[in-house]
Amino acid sequence: NKKVILKDYVNGFPKESDMLLDASSTISLSLPEGSNGILVKNLYLSCDPYMRGRMSKSQGSYVDSFTPGSPIVGYGVAKVVDSGHSDFKKGDLVWGFTGWEEYSIIPAPETLFKIQHTDVPLSYYTGLLGMPGMTAYAGFYEITSPKKGEYVYVSAASGAVGQLVGQFAKLSGCYVVGSAGTKEKVELLKNKFGFDDAFNYKEEQDLNAALKRYFPNGIDIYFENVGGKMLEAVLLNMRLRGRIAVCGMISQYNLEEGEGIRNLSSVIGKRVRMEGFIASDHYHLYPKYLEMVIPLIKQGKICYIEDVAEGLESAPAALVGIFSGRNVGKQVVVVARE
């Protein structure tokens, strides 16, 4: 049973060498007598920015730290091989927390979602139909309460979450601009995901001036994915009663000490509402989200781009890559296709 193990806690940017591929252990493909858990074969694993917080010893993250010497844990799509739990049977497909290994025993499978729609790519349950999809859905609709005609700005816009926020904003009749870190990503934003405009933030000397160019009348809704200098510039460009959904701040995750944010007092004068949120607090909306999004996928009204890494051995590089923008779209690792 091959596994990806976290060697030790990480400081600064994570490196491939912080993880280790261990092929030394074996696993029985049936559960011990009396187990209430399930044994799964992992198919697709998700690389997500919040996992960086779990690699630190002391973290301000909203989830616990990983245990050095143990496999990395993350969202994934898996197939039930053996079940001691009455809600699951052999052959069921599930998504939720699993291990970065070929097979995992999940002692308390109640938190997993059973996959009902299998006529879409299964890997989508790490992205569009999984946690990042719920993040885009809850963050955009629940936190920002968008109205037709509003001006929306999305950072890290070509990623797992951002590409969906932009498409939801268009479906809501908003004007949406996204930023990303390469020319290729900017092209995708404009030509594939239907953003009204897009720019490469790495080519802008002055982010405040760039935002003034794209939003001469200011921003009603900012979907915050990166923090740092970008947030500082956005704060100067918010409109009266604007809303900021604070989804993530990836530019801050690898800093040894968090950088202070300037311009925060703009939220007062402009009566801006800034609200953090966690996707899993909104999982009760998952059936409603599927009801909305599955028909949109089938009608070709929502598209989704994935960056697929092949094999468990490619997982460390894939995870590290999201912190330098190497991924184009949702970063997925294929462990097995069925």
Ligand code: NDP
């Ligand atoms: P992505 O697929 O967007 O991957 C991360 C991207 O962030 C990279 O491709 C890169 O794109 C960009 N990036 C990396 N470092 C920096 C930096 N220093 N400054 C600016 N951009 C950077 O990830 P997700 O869509 O999964 O996540 C996006 C954000 O949403 C993250 O902040 C994440 O933590 C947050 N999140 C929050 C959740 C919640 O429940 N609150 C749930 C899921 C995600 P580029 O080339 O454009 O730089």
